[in-house]
Amino acid sequence: MAAMLGLCCVGEPAAWAADKTDKSEKDSGTVLKTEDGLRFKLPADWPIERRGGVIAPIPVEEYLSRKLTAIEARLQELEKQVSAFDLRLRVLEEQSKKDQQLKSVEATTP
Numbered sequence: 001m002a003a004m005l006g007l008c009c010v011g012e013p014a015a016w017a018a019d020k021t022d023k024s025e026k027d028s029g030t031v032l033k034t035e036d037g038l039r040f041k042l043p044a045d046w047p048i049e050r051r052g053g054v055i056a057p058i059p060v061e062e063y064l065s066r067k068l069t070a071i072e073a074r075l076q077e078l079e080k081q082v083s084a085f086d087l088r089l090r091v092l093e094e095q096s097k098k099d100q101q102l103k104s105v106e107a108t109t110p
Contacts, residue, residue: 033040035048035055042048048057057063
């Protein structure tokens with residue numbers, strides 16, 4: 001009897017439960033990757049490699065290191081763009097000041 005109760009509790013999930021799981025998997029950004037018959041549920045950009053004869057996703061530390069390196073490179077690009085915008089803004093401010101000074105000199109000259 002206990003075995004039957006265990007089967008009932010551990011059996012396959014109901015259809016409505018499977019639908020919820022499928023939707024949450026799509027929303028979570030994970031994909032099912034297959035490599036040499038092994039299945040891995042990972043983010044799409046998480047590589048699977050063979051190391052020492054073992055096929056597995058790269059270690060978390062390496063994955064995060066790659067992600068942080070990419071973020072750092074993007075941040076440096078953005079910093080360069082902000083610096084360029086800042087320089088252009090300064091040039092425009094100086095030009096505006098000169099224009100205002102010229103207008104004030106013209107207005108005071110009879």
